[in-house]
Amino acid sequence: MEPITLVIILVCIIIGGMLGSLGVHLLPVGGAPAAMATATGIATGCVMLMTGSAVTGLFTASSVATFWESNPSVLLVSLSGGVGAMLMMGFTMLIANLIYIFGAGVVPVSGRAAVDPITKESQTEYKTPRTDGHGVPNVCFYSGIVGGFVGGFGGALIYVVLVSSGYAGFSVETAVVVALGIFIANAIMAAYNIGGTIEGFHDPKFKERIVTGLTCAFVISLMCGIMVLIAIETGTLGAGGVL
Amino acid sequence: MPVISLFAWMLVIVFLAFVACMFEDLESDVGSQSNPNSQVQLAPEMGYIHRYYNKAISGEGLSYALACTIAGTIALLLLLQFEPTYGPKAAILAIPVGAAVGSISHMIRSSVCYPGREAAHKRFEQPIYLDVFYGHLVPIATHNFIAVICITAIAYIQSHLTVLSGVSGTSNPFPLPLLCLIWGITVGAIGSSTGDIHYGTEREFQDRPFGEGRRVIYHGQICRYGDCGIRTSKDVVAFCAKYGGPATGLTFGLIVLFENWRTVIGMMLGGLTGAAWNPGIAAASGVGLGIAVAIVLIVLNTWLVRWARKKYGPFVGE
Numbered sequence: 001m002e003p004i005t006l007v008i009i010l011v012c013i014i015i016g017g018m019l020g021s022l023g024v025h026l027l028p029v030g031g032a033p034a035a036m037a038t039a040t041g042i043a044t045g046c047v048m049l050m051t052g053s054a055v056t057g058l059f060t061a062s063s064v065a066t067f068w069e070s071n072p073s074v075l076l077v078s079l080s081g082g083v084g085a086m087l088m089m090g091f092t093m094l095i096a097n098l099i100y101i102f103g104a105g106v107v108p109v110s111g112r113a114a115v116d117p118i119t120k121e122s123q124t125e126y127k128t129p130r131t132d133g134h135g136v137p138n139v140c141f142y143s144g145i146v147g148g149f150v151g152g153f154g155g156a157l158i159y160v161v162l163v164s165s166g167y168a169g170f171s172v173e174t175a176v177v178v179a180l181g182i183f184i185a186n187a188i189m190a191a192y193n194i195g196g197t198i199e200g201f202h203d204p205k206f207k208e209r210i211v212t213g214l215t216c217a218f219v220i221s222l223m224c225g226i227m228v229l230i231a232i233e234t235g236t237l238g239a240g241g242v243l
Numbered sequence: 244m245p246v247i248s249l250f251a252w253m254l255v256i257v258f259l260a261f262v263a264c265m266f267e268d269l270e271s272d273v274g275s276q277s278n279p280n281s282q283v284q285l286a287p288e289m290g291y292i293h294r295y296y297n298k299a300i301s302g303e304g305l306s307y308a309l310a311c312t313i314a315g316t317i318a319l320l321l322l323l324q325f326e327p328t329y330g331p332k333a334a335i336l337a338i339p340v341g342a343a344v345g346s347i348s349h350m351i352r353s354s355v356c357y358p359g360r361e362a363a364h365k366r367f368e369q370p371i372y373l374d375v376f377y378g379h380l381v382p383i384a385t386h387n388f389i390a391v392i393c394i395t396a397i398a399y400i401q402s403h404l405t406v407l408s409g410v411s412g413t414s415n416p417f418p419l420p421l422l423c424l425i426w427g428i429t430v431g432a433i434g435s436s437t438g439d440i441h442y443g444t445e446r447e448f449q450d451r452p453f454g455e456g457r458r459v460i461y462h463g464q465i466c467r468y469g470d471c472g473i474r475t476s477k478d479v480v481a482f483c484a485k486y487g488g489p490a491t492g493l494t495f496g497l498i499v500l501f502e503n504w505r506t507v508i509g510m511m512l513g514g515l516t517g518a519a520w521n522p523g524i525a526a527a528s529g530v531g532l533g534i535a536v537a538i539v540l541i542v543l544n545t546w547l548v549r550w551a552r553k554k555y556g557p558f559v560g561e
Contacts, residue, residue, distance in 0.1 A: 031278065032278040032279075032281045034278070034440075035277075035278035035279045035281075035439040035440055035442070035443030035444065036279065036282065036443045036444055036447070036448070036456075036457040036461075036462070037440070037443075037444040037455075037456035037457050038456055038457050038458070038459060038462070042436045043278050043435065043436055043437075043439045043440050043443065044277070044278065044302070044303075044304075044432060044435040044436045044439070045302060045435075047302075048302045048303070048304040048305075048428075048431070048432045048435060049432055049436060051304065051428055051432065052304055052428055052429045052431070052432025052433065052436075053432070055425040055428050055429055056425075056429050056498060056502065058425065059415070059417075059422075059425055059502070060502050060505075060506060060529075062415060062416055062417055063415055063416075063506050064506065064509075064525075064526045064529065065416075066412060066415075066416050067412075067510075067513070067522035067525050067526055068522045072522075073522075073523060073526065076523065076526040076527060076530065077526065079526075079530045080526060080529055080530055080533075083505075083529075083530050083533030083534060083537070084502055084533065086533070086537050087498060087501055087502065087533055087536060087537060087540075088429070088433075088498050088502075090536075090537050090540035090541070090544075091494050091497050091498050091501075091540065092432075092433055092436045092437060092494055092498075093544065094540055094543060094544050094547070095437050095490050095491070095493060095494040095497075096436055096437045096440060097544060097547055097548065098490060098547070099437060099438075099440045099441050099486070099487060099490055100440060100444070101547065101551045102486075103440065103441045103444070103445055103486050103487060103490075104440065104441070104444040104445045104453070104454070105453050105454030105455075105555065106444070106454065106455065106456055107548075107551050107552055107555050107558075108548050108551065119545070121548075121549075121552065125557040125558060126552060126555075126557050126558055127456075127558060128455040128456035128458065128558055129458065129558070129561070130458040130459050130460060131456035131457070131458055131459070133456075134456035135548075136544075137548060138544065138545055138548050141541065141544045141545075141548075142541065145537060145540075145541060172416040172417060173417070173418060173421060176417060176421060177421075
């Protein structure tokens with residue numbers, strides 16, 4: 001394989017992994033406390049949420065990739081994946097808010113910001129004392145939408161570069177498993193970096209930890225990318241890297 | 244005509260997705276899995292001896308990914324065995340048998356969880372109630388079976404869509420077990436993100452004031468009494484089936500609907516195969532439609548939050 005092609009594959013894997021990590025940091029994740037309306041965000045873990053949204057995007061991306069007989073458009077397939085993940089996050093956050101508002105009678109409110117940085121709505125007086133906020137307020141919703149898009153774009157980018165016959169040329173099955181593996185490794189490292197709950201880009205944690213998170217994502221994706229290149233060059237994943 | 248068939252199959256998938264995610268959430272309620280189970284786990288330490296079923300095999304996404312992948316693998320093996328002889332009719336046998344194996348494996352994991360977790364609570368004098376143990380296994384398996392059979396059927400339809408709808412190139416390239424894995428992760432992630440709120444915030448703390456977040460000091464102090472007698476997890480599922488479960492099903496149903504809808508509409512705008520087929524227009528149209536749906540969601544959420552703030556007002560109380 002041409003050296004320039006190998007470099008492009010490596011760069012795309014690194015970009016995809018770093019976008020996945022950035023996406024996790026942008027999601028409003030409340031973890032277990034959010035299920036009791038004790039913390040703002042979505043009531044599940046970072047990895048589960050990001051993986052769930054990314055695989056939804058990956059499903060659509062895989063369908064879109066089959067539109068081309070060979071060499072699918074990297075940009076359009078990645079965008080399809082990003083939009084798929086964005087829609088998954090959007091519907092999940094909207095229905096979660098419906099349950100918070102009508103099932104528990106709770107007003108969505110941020111625990112980390114006194115005023116919503118985008119809508120400028122005050123938050124503090126709506127918050128229940130001795131909680132860290134509850135529900136998915138508007139700023140978290142916007143952050144989640146962007147996070148879903150960024151993460152889904154990254155996951156689909158890795159997939160399309162691996163499956164495209166112009167690049168790695170893996171079989172569909174191998175490409176999706178490798179893409180998911182790289183993505184989940186980055187998501188787990190991001191979850192460790194966050195260490196609990198995060199509300200999105202306006203959360204002080206985001207500014208404090210995003211550099212560390214992206215640096216880790218770069219290192220992990222680089223190592224994963226080198227493994228992929230070795231597999232391609234040595235034909236470890238079947239003849240010529242194709243199962 | 245084939246396009247209508249494609250839309251009809253899309254709607255079948257959406258219906259199955261609705262049922263799958265609703266039963267996934269209800270199964271996580273009857274077995275007490277995922278995030279709200281942290282309170283069931285904490286309760287004996289706070290002196291609250293309870294009769295809830297205590298099962299947290301893993302995160303819902305992973306446990307459902309495993310159950311669905313087992314079901315999909317068994318179904319694929321049966322299809323490979325019987326499809327050459329019986330054709331598509333083989334699915335009538337393969338999908339239920341695969342789902343049954345998946346749900347039995349889930350039930351076995353559930354049966355190991357309860358004694359293990361409650362035995363660890365011996366120091367807090369939490370007994371292992373055998374009637375709770377035996378009484379919840381069948382509801383767990385049956386709820387799980389409905390969810391897994393729907394996911395396996397969705398995966399089967401999506402991987403055989405070209406044959407079923409008569410439109411070439413519509414089958415998803417992923418094999419059946421991989422589709423089961425993907426939808427298993429997604430259905431678990433959604434069930435954990437949305438349905439758990441109704442169980443964790445409302446049902447577990449029903450004796451606390453309605454309309455406020457559950458304060459940290461309440462944690463572990465779960466509501467242990469039902470309308471009549473002592474509450475078990477079977478009473479939880481009956482409550483959550485009225486709102487949390489259907490809302491969760493709606494989430495997954497809407498996601499699957501709009502994901503497939505924008506792809507199919509994009510394909511139609513791109514020429515729907517044949518000489519006029521333009522993959523670039525098809526893909527770009529799908530992306531454009533998806534962004535339009537996302538904008539609608541943003542507007543809806545902004546309006547919803549604003550409505551709730553106006554209707555409920557600032558927090559009142561101590």
